[in-house]
Amino acid sequence: MMNDATPRLAQKKQHIIRREEGMQVSSWHAFTGTLKRDLLLVFRRRSDVVNPLLFFSIAVTLFPLGISPEPDFLAQIAAGVLWVSALLATLLSLDSLFQQDMADGSLEQLVISPHPLAVMVLAKVLVHWLVTGLPLTLLAPMLAVMMFLPEEGYSTLFLTLLLGTPTLSLVGAIGAALTVGLRRTGVLMTLLILPLYIPVLIFGTGAVVSAVNGMAVAGHLAIMGAMLMTALVMAPLAAGAALRISLNG
Protein backbone atom coordinates (compact mmCIF):
# COMPACT_ATOMS: atom_id res chain seq x y z
CA MET A 1 0.00 0.00 0.00
CA MET A 2 1.16 3.48 -0.78
CA ASN A 3 2.37 5.50 2.14
CA ASP A 4 3.07 8.88 0.64
CA ALA A 5 0.48 11.13 -0.84
CA THR A 6 2.14 11.86 -4.17
CA PRO A 7 1.25 8.80 -6.26
CA ARG A 8 -2.39 9.07 -5.38
CA LEU A 9 -2.44 12.79 -6.12
CA ALA A 10 -0.99 11.97 -9.52
CA GLN A 11 -3.79 9.46 -10.02
CA LYS A 12 -6.27 12.06 -8.98
CA LYS A 13 -5.03 14.49 -11.55
CA GLN A 14 -5.89 12.13 -14.34
CA HIS A 15 -9.60 12.29 -13.82
CA ILE A 16 -9.77 15.88 -12.76
CA ILE A 17 -12.59 17.73 -14.52
CA ARG A 18 -13.23 14.86 -16.87
CA ARG A 19 -16.74 13.72 -16.50
CA GLU A 20 -16.74 11.61 -19.65
CA GLU A 21 -14.26 9.13 -18.23
CA GLY A 22 -16.93 6.95 -16.70
CA MET A 23 -16.35 8.34 -13.23
CA GLN A 24 -19.79 9.88 -13.23
CA VAL A 25 -21.37 9.91 -9.83
CA SER A 26 -24.41 7.76 -9.29
CA SER A 27 -27.46 9.01 -7.45
CA TRP A 28 -28.40 5.42 -6.67
CA HIS A 29 -25.15 4.97 -4.70
CA ALA A 30 -25.83 8.23 -2.92
CA PHE A 31 -29.37 7.09 -2.11
CA THR A 32 -28.32 3.71 -0.70
CA GLY A 33 -25.33 5.28 1.05
CA THR A 34 -27.54 7.79 2.84
CA LEU A 35 -30.08 5.07 3.61
CA LYS A 36 -27.40 2.87 5.18
CA ARG A 37 -25.88 5.73 7.15
CA ASP A 38 -29.22 6.81 8.61
CA LEU A 39 -30.23 3.26 9.49
CA LEU A 40 -26.87 2.79 11.19
CA LEU A 41 -27.40 6.02 13.13
CA VAL A 42 -30.81 4.79 14.27
CA PHE A 43 -29.31 1.46 15.24
CA ARG A 44 -26.72 3.27 17.38
CA ARG A 45 -29.47 5.24 19.12
CA ARG A 46 -32.19 2.69 19.58
CA SER A 47 -34.00 4.68 22.28
CA ASP A 48 -35.11 7.13 19.56
CA VAL A 49 -37.07 4.35 17.89
CA VAL A 50 -38.81 3.32 21.08
CA ASN A 51 -40.07 6.81 21.95
CA PRO A 52 -42.85 7.13 19.32
CA LEU A 53 -43.96 3.54 19.98
CA LEU A 54 -44.08 4.19 23.70
CA PHE A 55 -46.06 7.37 23.14
CA PHE A 56 -48.46 5.49 20.87
CA SER A 57 -49.02 2.71 23.41
CA ILE A 58 -49.44 5.09 26.34
CA ALA A 59 -51.83 7.39 24.51
CA VAL A 60 -54.05 4.51 23.43
CA THR A 61 -53.94 2.93 26.88
CA LEU A 62 -55.14 6.13 28.55
CA PHE A 63 -58.48 6.17 26.72
CA PRO A 64 -60.03 3.11 28.41
CA LEU A 65 -58.72 4.45 31.73
CA GLY A 66 -59.89 7.99 31.18
CA ILE A 67 -63.23 7.50 29.44
CA SER A 68 -64.76 4.11 29.99
CA PRO A 69 -63.62 0.50 29.91
CA GLU A 70 -66.98 -0.51 28.41
CA PRO A 71 -66.25 -2.84 25.41
CA ASP A 72 -69.15 -1.53 23.30
CA PHE A 73 -68.11 2.07 23.82
CA LEU A 74 -64.41 1.39 23.16
CA ALA A 75 -65.24 -0.51 19.96
CA GLN A 76 -66.94 2.63 18.66
CA ILE A 77 -64.00 4.95 19.26
CA ALA A 78 -61.22 2.39 18.59
CA ALA A 79 -60.48 3.38 14.99
CA GLY A 80 -60.31 7.10 15.78
CA VAL A 81 -58.20 6.68 18.90
CA LEU A 82 -55.68 4.43 17.17
CA TRP A 83 -55.38 6.69 14.17
CA VAL A 84 -55.10 9.94 16.15
CA SER A 85 -52.47 8.43 18.44
CA ALA A 86 -50.45 7.10 15.48
CA LEU A 87 -50.65 10.51 13.83
CA LEU A 88 -49.45 12.34 16.94
CA ALA A 89 -46.66 9.83 17.49
CA THR A 90 -45.44 10.45 13.94
CA LEU A 91 -45.70 14.20 14.40
CA LEU A 92 -43.59 14.13 17.56
CA SER A 93 -40.86 12.10 15.91
CA LEU A 94 -40.53 14.43 12.92
CA ASP A 95 -38.71 17.22 14.76
CA SER A 96 -35.44 15.36 14.61
CA LEU A 97 -35.61 14.44 10.92
CA PHE A 98 -33.11 17.05 9.71
CA GLN A 99 -32.02 18.66 12.98
CA GLN A 100 -28.89 16.58 13.63
CA ASP A 101 -27.74 16.94 10.02
CA MET A 102 -28.20 20.70 10.24
CA ALA A 103 -26.26 20.95 13.49
CA ASP A 104 -23.25 18.88 12.43
CA GLY A 105 -22.94 20.33 8.92
CA SER A 106 -23.73 17.17 6.96
CA LEU A 107 -26.93 18.76 5.66
CA GLU A 108 -24.97 21.31 3.65
CA GLN A 109 -22.86 18.48 2.29
CA LEU A 110 -26.07 16.80 1.12
CA VAL A 111 -27.25 20.02 -0.51
CA ILE A 112 -24.03 20.58 -2.47
CA SER A 113 -23.65 16.94 -3.46
CA PRO A 114 -24.17 16.45 -7.20
CA HIS A 115 -27.50 14.70 -6.75
CA PRO A 116 -31.12 15.82 -6.79
CA LEU A 117 -31.88 16.89 -3.25
CA ALA A 118 -35.29 15.21 -3.53
CA VAL A 119 -33.59 11.81 -3.83
CA MET A 120 -31.60 12.45 -0.67
CA VAL A 121 -34.72 13.62 1.16
CA LEU A 122 -36.52 10.49 0.03
CA ALA A 123 -33.78 8.33 1.56
CA LYS A 124 -34.11 10.14 4.87
CA VAL A 125 -37.92 9.92 4.83
CA LEU A 126 -37.76 6.22 4.01
CA VAL A 127 -35.59 5.64 7.07
CA HIS A 128 -37.99 7.71 9.16
CA TRP A 129 -40.92 5.57 8.01
CA LEU A 130 -39.03 2.31 8.54
CA VAL A 131 -38.29 3.19 12.15
CA THR A 132 -41.54 5.02 12.99
CA GLY A 133 -44.46 4.38 10.64
CA LEU A 134 -43.82 0.71 10.04
CA PRO A 135 -43.45 -0.25 13.73
CA LEU A 136 -46.59 1.79 14.52
CA THR A 137 -48.48 -0.12 11.83
CA LEU A 138 -47.29 -3.44 13.22
CA LEU A 139 -48.10 -2.48 16.80
CA ALA A 140 -51.58 -1.10 16.03
CA PRO A 141 -53.44 -4.47 15.74
CA MET A 142 -52.21 -5.43 19.22
CA LEU A 143 -53.49 -2.21 20.70
CA ALA A 144 -56.70 -2.70 18.71
CA VAL A 145 -57.33 -5.83 20.78
CA MET A 146 -57.22 -3.73 23.90
CA MET A 147 -59.65 -1.26 22.32
CA PHE A 148 -62.10 -4.07 21.44
CA LEU A 149 -61.98 -3.23 17.74
CA PRO A 150 -64.42 -5.63 16.02
CA GLU A 151 -62.48 -8.24 14.10
CA GLU A 152 -63.80 -7.07 10.71
CA GLY A 153 -61.76 -3.92 11.19
CA TYR A 154 -58.30 -5.42 11.72
CA SER A 155 -57.14 -5.89 8.16
CA THR A 156 -58.46 -2.48 7.14
CA LEU A 157 -56.78 -0.80 10.11
CA PHE A 158 -53.51 -2.42 9.14
CA LEU A 159 -53.89 -1.48 5.47
CA THR A 160 -54.87 2.13 6.15
CA LEU A 161 -51.91 2.59 8.45
CA LEU A 162 -49.64 0.94 5.91
CA LEU A 163 -50.82 3.45 3.29
CA GLY A 164 -51.25 6.39 5.65
CA THR A 165 -48.07 6.44 7.75
CA PRO A 166 -45.70 6.87 4.76
CA THR A 167 -47.90 9.79 3.65
CA LEU A 168 -47.53 11.28 7.12
CA SER A 169 -43.74 10.89 7.02
CA LEU A 170 -43.49 12.42 3.54
CA VAL A 171 -45.75 15.40 4.25
CA GLY A 172 -44.14 15.90 7.65
CA ALA A 173 -40.72 16.14 6.01
CA ILE A 174 -41.83 19.39 4.36
CA GLY A 175 -42.63 20.89 7.76
CA ALA A 176 -39.42 19.56 9.28
CA ALA A 177 -37.41 21.01 6.40
CA LEU A 178 -39.10 24.41 6.67
CA THR A 179 -38.49 24.73 10.40
CA VAL A 180 -35.04 23.14 10.68
CA GLY A 181 -33.23 26.48 10.53
CA LEU A 182 -35.20 28.05 13.35
CA ARG A 183 -33.77 28.23 16.83
CA ARG A 184 -36.99 27.19 18.53
CA THR A 185 -39.55 25.40 16.41
CA GLY A 186 -42.13 24.96 19.16
CA VAL A 187 -45.59 24.33 17.78
CA LEU A 188 -44.86 25.97 14.42
CA MET A 189 -44.27 22.71 12.63
CA THR A 190 -47.44 21.20 14.11
CA LEU A 191 -49.44 24.19 12.89
CA LEU A 192 -47.95 23.93 9.42
CA ILE A 193 -48.40 20.20 9.03
CA LEU A 194 -51.55 19.30 10.92
CA PRO A 195 -53.99 20.70 8.30
CA LEU A 196 -52.32 18.48 5.70
CA TYR A 197 -52.68 15.45 7.98
CA ILE A 198 -56.43 15.82 8.38
CA PRO A 199 -57.46 14.23 5.04
CA VAL A 200 -55.29 11.20 5.84
CA LEU A 201 -56.92 10.93 9.25
CA ILE A 202 -60.46 11.27 7.87
CA PHE A 203 -60.03 8.59 5.23
CA GLY A 204 -58.04 6.35 7.55
CA THR A 205 -60.64 6.23 10.30
CA GLY A 206 -63.45 6.34 7.73
CA ALA A 207 -62.19 3.17 6.11
CA VAL A 208 -61.92 1.29 9.41
CA VAL A 209 -65.41 2.39 10.49
CA SER A 210 -66.81 1.31 7.11
CA ALA A 211 -65.13 -2.07 7.41
CA VAL A 212 -66.57 -2.57 10.91
CA ASN A 213 -70.04 -1.71 9.60
CA GLY A 214 -69.64 -4.17 6.74
CA MET A 215 -69.40 -1.58 3.99
CA ALA A 216 -66.98 -1.42 1.09
CA VAL A 217 -63.58 0.11 1.84
CA ALA A 218 -61.98 -0.01 -1.62
CA GLY A 219 -62.84 3.64 -2.30
CA HIS A 220 -61.24 4.84 0.91
CA LEU A 221 -58.15 2.78 0.28
CA ALA A 222 -57.89 4.01 -3.30
CA ILE A 223 -57.97 7.63 -2.15
CA MET A 224 -55.34 6.91 0.51
CA GLY A 225 -53.20 5.25 -2.15
CA ALA A 226 -53.60 8.31 -4.36
CA MET A 227 -52.61 10.59 -1.48
CA LEU A 228 -49.51 8.45 -0.89
CA MET A 229 -48.53 8.61 -4.56
CA THR A 230 -49.01 12.37 -4.69
CA ALA A 231 -46.96 12.81 -1.53
CA LEU A 232 -44.28 10.47 -2.87
CA VAL A 233 -43.81 12.63 -5.95
CA MET A 234 -44.36 16.09 -4.54
CA ALA A 235 -43.17 16.02 -0.93
CA PRO A 236 -39.46 15.26 -1.55
CA LEU A 237 -39.31 18.11 -4.08
CA ALA A 238 -41.02 20.50 -1.69
CA ALA A 239 -38.88 19.39 1.26
CA GLY A 240 -35.73 19.77 -0.84
CA ALA A 241 -36.68 23.31 -1.77
CA ALA A 242 -37.52 24.04 1.85
CA LEU A 243 -34.10 22.75 2.98
CA ARG A 244 -32.36 25.12 0.58
CA ILE A 245 -34.36 28.01 2.04
CA SER A 246 -33.53 26.91 5.59
CA LEU A 247 -29.81 26.75 4.82
CA ASN A 248 -29.92 30.20 3.27
CA GLY A 249 -31.13 31.72 6.55
Place this chain on the structure above:
Amino acid sequence: MQELLSGQNLACERDDRLLFSKLDFKLHCGEVLQIAGPNGSGKTSLLRILAGLLPDFDGTLFFQGKPVQSDSDHFRENLLFIGHQPGIKLNLTPEENLRWYQSLYHPADTDQIYQALAQVKLTGFEDVPCYTLSAGQHRRVALARLFLHAAPLWILDEPFTAIDQGGVKEIEQLIADHAQQGGSVILTTHHNLSLPVELNVIQLGQSHQSETEQA
Protein backbone atom coordinates in the same frame (compact mmCIF):
# COMPACT_ATOMS: atom_id res chain seq x y z
CA MET B 1 -3.49 28.33 -17.25
CA GLN B 2 -7.09 27.37 -17.64
CA GLU B 3 -9.64 29.41 -15.75
CA LEU B 4 -11.52 27.32 -13.20
CA LEU B 5 -13.81 29.60 -11.23
CA SER B 6 -14.51 33.28 -11.60
CA GLY B 7 -16.96 35.76 -10.20
CA GLN B 8 -18.24 38.96 -11.73
CA ASN B 9 -19.61 41.88 -9.80
CA LEU B 10 -20.46 39.83 -6.72
CA ALA B 11 -22.35 41.53 -3.92
CA CYS B 12 -23.90 40.16 -0.79
CA GLU B 13 -26.15 41.74 1.78
CA ARG B 14 -26.99 40.02 5.04
CA ASP B 15 -29.50 41.41 7.52
CA ASP B 16 -29.47 44.86 5.85
CA ARG B 17 -25.69 45.03 6.05
CA LEU B 18 -23.63 45.13 2.88
CA LEU B 19 -20.83 42.60 3.31
CA PHE B 20 -19.13 43.24 -0.02
CA SER B 21 -19.96 44.59 -3.44
CA LYS B 22 -18.40 44.86 -6.91
CA LEU B 23 -16.20 41.89 -6.13
CA ASP B 24 -14.49 40.40 -9.18
CA PHE B 25 -12.05 37.52 -9.07
CA LYS B 26 -10.58 34.89 -11.33
CA LEU B 27 -9.19 31.61 -10.09
CA HIS B 28 -7.06 29.60 -12.50
CA CYS B 29 -6.05 25.97 -12.26
CA GLY B 30 -3.10 25.64 -9.93
CA GLU B 31 -3.89 28.73 -7.88
CA VAL B 32 -4.56 29.12 -4.18
CA LEU B 33 -6.90 31.91 -3.13
CA GLN B 34 -7.19 33.09 0.44
CA ILE B 35 -10.21 35.08 1.57
CA ALA B 36 -8.95 37.34 4.33
CA GLY B 37 -10.64 39.83 6.60
CA PRO B 38 -11.65 40.44 10.19
CA ASN B 39 -14.43 38.51 11.93
CA GLY B 40 -17.83 39.24 10.50
CA SER B 41 -16.48 40.63 7.25
CA GLY B 42 -18.30 38.02 5.18
CA LYS B 43 -15.60 35.41 4.56
CA THR B 44 -17.83 32.46 5.33
CA SER B 45 -20.73 34.04 3.41
CA LEU B 46 -18.50 34.42 0.36
CA LEU B 47 -17.35 30.81 0.62
CA ARG B 48 -20.93 29.65 0.94
CA ILE B 49 -21.87 31.69 -2.12
CA LEU B 50 -19.01 30.15 -4.08
CA ALA B 51 -20.02 26.64 -2.96
CA GLY B 52 -23.60 27.23 -4.02
CA LEU B 53 -25.06 27.14 -0.53
CA LEU B 54 -26.17 30.75 -0.47
CA PRO B 55 -28.23 31.57 -3.55
CA ASP B 56 -29.09 35.00 -2.18
CA PHE B 57 -26.47 37.22 -3.84
CA ASP B 58 -25.94 39.51 -6.81
CA GLY B 59 -23.52 38.89 -9.63
CA THR B 60 -22.53 35.85 -11.66
CA LEU B 61 -20.28 32.89 -11.01
CA PHE B 62 -18.56 31.07 -13.85
CA PHE B 63 -17.11 27.57 -13.68
CA GLN B 64 -14.74 26.83 -16.54
CA GLY B 65 -16.06 29.88 -18.34
CA LYS B 66 -19.73 28.87 -18.19
CA PRO B 67 -22.28 30.20 -15.70
CA VAL B 68 -22.52 27.81 -12.75
CA GLN B 69 -26.31 27.61 -13.00
CA SER B 70 -26.14 26.29 -16.54
CA ASP B 71 -24.66 22.99 -15.33
CA SER B 72 -24.68 23.02 -11.57
CA ASP B 73 -24.36 19.21 -11.30
CA HIS B 74 -21.08 19.38 -13.21
CA PHE B 75 -19.86 22.13 -10.90
CA ARG B 76 -20.82 20.20 -7.78
CA GLU B 77 -19.13 17.01 -8.99
CA ASN B 78 -15.91 18.99 -9.22
CA LEU B 79 -16.22 20.68 -5.86
CA LEU B 80 -15.07 19.56 -2.45
CA PHE B 81 -16.37 21.84 0.27
CA ILE B 82 -15.46 21.49 3.92
CA GLY B 83 -17.45 23.99 5.92
CA HIS B 84 -17.21 25.52 9.31
CA GLN B 85 -18.86 22.44 10.81
CA PRO B 86 -16.81 19.35 10.02
CA GLY B 87 -19.96 17.40 9.11
CA ILE B 88 -19.03 14.39 11.21
CA LYS B 89 -21.65 12.12 12.78
CA LEU B 90 -20.60 11.53 16.36
CA ASN B 91 -22.34 8.16 16.60
CA LEU B 92 -20.51 6.80 13.58
CA THR B 93 -16.88 5.78 13.28
CA PRO B 94 -14.47 7.75 11.07
CA GLU B 95 -14.62 4.94 8.53
CA GLU B 96 -18.44 5.01 8.38
CA ASN B 97 -18.44 8.79 8.09
CA LEU B 98 -16.07 8.70 5.14
CA ARG B 99 -17.93 5.83 3.54
CA TRP B 100 -21.06 7.96 3.47
CA TYR B 101 -19.22 10.92 1.98
CA GLN B 102 -17.74 8.75 -0.70
CA SER B 103 -21.13 7.26 -1.53
CA LEU B 104 -22.11 10.79 -2.58
CA TYR B 105 -19.22 10.92 -5.06
CA HIS B 106 -17.21 7.85 -5.96
CA PRO B 107 -17.72 4.92 -3.59
CA ALA B 108 -14.43 4.02 -1.90
CA ASP B 109 -13.36 0.63 -0.60
CA THR B 110 -12.16 0.02 2.95
CA ASP B 111 -8.48 0.07 1.95
CA GLN B 112 -8.75 3.53 0.43
CA ILE B 113 -10.57 4.84 3.49
CA TYR B 114 -8.00 3.36 5.87
CA GLN B 115 -5.19 4.89 3.81
CA ALA B 116 -6.85 8.30 3.87
CA LEU B 117 -7.29 8.05 7.64
CA ALA B 118 -3.64 7.04 7.97
CA GLN B 119 -2.69 10.17 6.01
CA VAL B 120 -4.42 12.34 8.62
CA LYS B 121 -2.81 10.41 11.50
CA LEU B 122 -5.92 8.58 12.60
CA THR B 123 -4.53 5.06 12.34
CA GLY B 124 -6.06 3.02 15.15
CA PHE B 125 -9.11 5.27 15.37
CA GLU B 126 -10.84 3.95 12.25
CA ASP B 127 -13.52 2.03 14.11
CA VAL B 128 -14.13 3.93 17.32
CA PRO B 129 -17.20 6.16 17.55
CA CYS B 130 -16.39 9.78 16.74
CA TYR B 131 -17.77 11.01 20.08
CA THR B 132 -14.67 9.60 21.73
CA LEU B 133 -12.43 11.73 19.50
CA SER B 134 -11.29 15.32 20.04
CA ALA B 135 -12.36 18.36 18.03
CA GLY B 136 -9.08 18.34 16.15
CA GLN B 137 -9.56 14.70 15.28
CA HIS B 138 -13.06 15.43 14.00
CA ARG B 139 -11.58 17.98 11.62
CA ARG B 140 -8.95 15.48 10.57
CA VAL B 141 -11.70 13.01 9.68
CA ALA B 142 -13.28 15.69 7.50
CA LEU B 143 -9.92 16.56 5.96
CA ALA B 144 -9.33 12.89 5.10
CA ARG B 145 -11.84 13.48 2.32
CA LEU B 146 -9.17 15.52 0.55
CA PHE B 147 -7.34 12.24 -0.05
CA LEU B 148 -10.40 10.38 -1.28
CA HIS B 149 -12.24 12.74 -3.55
CA ALA B 150 -10.61 13.78 -6.80
CA ALA B 151 -12.27 17.18 -7.13
CA PRO B 152 -10.19 19.93 -8.74
CA LEU B 153 -11.76 22.72 -6.71
CA TRP B 154 -11.41 22.71 -2.94
CA ILE B 155 -13.28 25.24 -0.83
CA LEU B 156 -12.11 25.05 2.77
CA ASP B 157 -13.56 27.17 5.55
CA GLU B 158 -11.01 27.49 8.35
CA PRO B 159 -9.38 24.10 7.68
CA PHE B 160 -6.80 24.61 10.44
CA THR B 161 -9.26 25.07 13.31
CA ALA B 162 -8.28 22.83 16.23
CA ILE B 163 -5.45 21.24 14.23
CA ASP B 164 -2.02 20.97 15.87
CA GLN B 165 1.09 22.63 14.40
CA GLY B 166 2.39 19.49 12.72
CA GLY B 167 -1.02 18.92 11.17
CA VAL B 168 -1.14 22.48 9.85
CA LYS B 169 2.16 21.92 8.03
CA GLU B 170 0.88 18.70 6.48
CA ILE B 171 -2.31 20.34 5.28
CA GLU B 172 -0.35 23.25 3.85
CA GLN B 173 1.77 20.73 2.00
CA LEU B 174 -1.37 18.97 0.78
CA ILE B 175 -2.79 22.26 -0.51
CA ALA B 176 0.48 23.07 -2.26
CA ASP B 177 0.58 19.58 -3.83
CA HIS B 178 -2.98 19.94 -5.01
CA ALA B 179 -2.17 23.30 -6.63
CA GLN B 180 0.95 21.94 -8.28
CA GLN B 181 -1.13 19.10 -9.73
CA GLY B 182 -3.39 21.64 -11.38
CA GLY B 183 -6.11 21.89 -8.75
CA SER B 184 -7.33 25.06 -7.10
CA VAL B 185 -8.00 25.88 -3.48
CA ILE B 186 -10.07 28.66 -1.94
CA LEU B 187 -9.75 28.94 1.81
CA THR B 188 -10.21 31.19 4.78
CA THR B 189 -7.85 31.12 7.71
CA HIS B 190 -6.44 33.39 10.39
CA HIS B 191 -3.26 31.40 10.30
CA ASN B 192 -0.25 32.79 8.41
CA LEU B 193 0.04 30.53 5.41
CA SER B 194 3.49 29.52 4.25
CA LEU B 195 3.00 27.92 0.90
CA PRO B 196 5.60 27.23 -1.79
CA VAL B 197 3.05 28.28 -4.40
CA GLU B 198 1.73 31.73 -5.25
CA LEU B 199 -1.03 32.90 -2.93
CA ASN B 200 -3.77 35.25 -4.08
CA VAL B 201 -5.68 37.15 -1.45
CA ILE B 202 -9.12 38.72 -1.49
CA GLN B 203 -9.29 41.20 1.35
CA LEU B 204 -12.78 41.72 2.73
CA GLY B 205 -14.09 44.22 5.18
CA GLN B 206 -11.70 47.17 4.74
CA SER B 207 -13.99 49.17 2.54
CA HIS B 208 -16.83 48.30 0.25
CA GLN B 209 -14.33 48.40 -2.57
CA SER B 210 -12.65 45.04 -2.13
CA GLU B 211 -9.59 44.50 -4.23
CA THR B 212 -7.60 41.50 -5.24
CA GLU B 213 -3.95 41.77 -4.54
CA GLN B 214 -0.99 39.53 -4.89
CA ALA B 215 0.66 38.57 -1.62
